[in-house]
Amino acid sequence: MVTSSFDYFAPTTLDEATSLLSRYRGEAKVLAGGHSLIPMMKLRLAEPGILVDIGQIDGLSYIREDGDGVSIGSMTTYREMATSSVIQSRYPLLADASSKVADLQVRNRGTIGGSLAHSDPAGDIPAVVLAIGGSVVARTRRSSREIAIDRFQVDLLTTALHDNEIITEIKLPSLAAGTGTAYSKFHNPASHYAITGVAAVVTISGGVCTEARVAVTGAGDKATRARRTERILRGKELTPAVIRRAAERAAAEVEDTLNEDIHATAEYRVHMTQVHAVKAIEAAVAAAG
Ligand SMILES: Cc1cc2nc3c(=O)[nH]c(=O)nc-3n(C[C@H](O)[C@H](O)[C@H](O)COP(=O)(O)OP(=O)(O)OC[C@H]3O[C@@H](n4cnc5c(N)ncnc54)[C@H](O)[C@@H]3O)c2cc1C
Known part of the structure; x- marks a missing residue:
């Protein structure tokens, strides 16, 4: 288990790092954690x-409330998110999911x-940020652009990033009053990776669901919005029967790319996605009050 040989750079500025990526385009990879x-x-x-190690660059690790939302520097660790009072109070599902990634190391x-x-x-x-919404800020040597999170995950291990x-930076929007959030996963007991996981963000007003974003991970080739589930939830009073019907559609968007491996069959993943969709949506509704 030895890597092939590589040259290692540890730039101290973003300009230096982006210049290295341009100079060695196609050959170079960013190293974060x-x-x-x-x-x-x-x-x-x-x-x-x-390898371009961005760990020595100052100013990429922060959690900042600005304007309406919250900006998170790309080098912010899971532990920092799990223990941040800003993340705990504004996006409890992100704090919770971060605390459930792998182990402390x-x-x-x-x-x-x-x-x-x-x-x-x-x-x-990826599923949690997809359910919250927002965007990813990406920089090259010469420019910067903002990619909506809905367009970011493209395929297996593939994103819209060049x-x-x-x-x-990751920019998260402010959640409306009456919004509750939750993440529920069925994890591999050794690695804690999601065999399936569901993130839910629901807004309740006057007893009715006015907005819902639900995202699924682990079941298919990438984190994906469960749009059919969302459509069933919107405009309804979220009774147990409605939640169960919506959850039954949670794996529908990934049915063409269902994972099947030593950890679970495709059929089992679909079933567990439904189980965790019920848990996540019920918990989000309870949190919305
Ligand atoms: C034992 C073990 C258990 C794990 N369990 C879980 C789990 O339960 N849940 C879970 O979600 N994950 C789990 N992981 C994965 C872990 O979360 C990784 O930390 C994460 O997937 C990658 O983050 P990183 O900072 O380590 O990135 P790296 O490993 O440094 O990079 C990953 C990729 O992203 C690119 N990259 C990194 N940062 C940037 C950037 N700022 N800009 C552009 N490209 C960038 C790199 O070039 C590389 O292609 C586990 C990993 C291990 C080793």
Whole structure:
């Protein structure tokens, strides 16, 4: 389990890092927490010739309330999100999901930017951010752009990010009054990766669901909005019967790319997605009050 050889750079500014990515475009990879990239390199599933470690760059790790929403620096770790009072109070599902990633060692190193850029089909954070909404800020040497989270996860381990871009920030919107959130996962007992996980953000007004965003991870090739579930929830009083009917459609969007491996069959994943959709939506409704 030894990586192929590579050159290692540890720039101290974003300009330096983005210049390196441009100079070695196609050959270079960003290194953040290293908890997905290094295992991939050891298995020779990734063989970058150049590593650009962004861990020495100041100012990429923060949680900041600005304007209406919250901005999170891309190098912010799971542990920082799990223990942040801002995240706990404004996006409890993100704090909760962060606290359930792997073990303390991984949570101390793994970053929100790395998790989104890696787009692991069993990753927790992509589904959670998808349910919250918002955008990813990516920078090259010359420019910066904002990618809506709904367009960010493209395919298995594939995002809308270009290979000369670095994620610098994740922008989360303010949640409306009457919104409750929850994340529920059925995890692999060894790694804690989601065999299936469901993130739910629902807004209740006058006893009726006025907005719902539900996202599923683990079941298919990438974190995906459960749009049919959302449509069933919107405009209704969320009785147990409505929640159960909506949850039955939670895996519908990923039925063409269902995962089947040593951990679970496709059929079992669909079933557990429904079970955890009920749990997540019920908990979100309870939190909405
Ligand atoms: C034992 C173990 C258990 C785990 N269990 C879980 C789990 O339960 N749930 C879960 O969700 N994850 C789990 N993970 C994965 C972990 O969450 C990783 O930390 C995460 O997937 C990647 O984040 P990172 O900061 O470590 O990124 P890296 O490993 O450094 O990078 C991952 C990829 O993203 C790219 N990248 C990183 N940062 C940026 C950036 N700012 N801009 C552009 N590209 C970037 C890299 O080039 C690379 O392609 C586990 C990992 C291990 C080793």
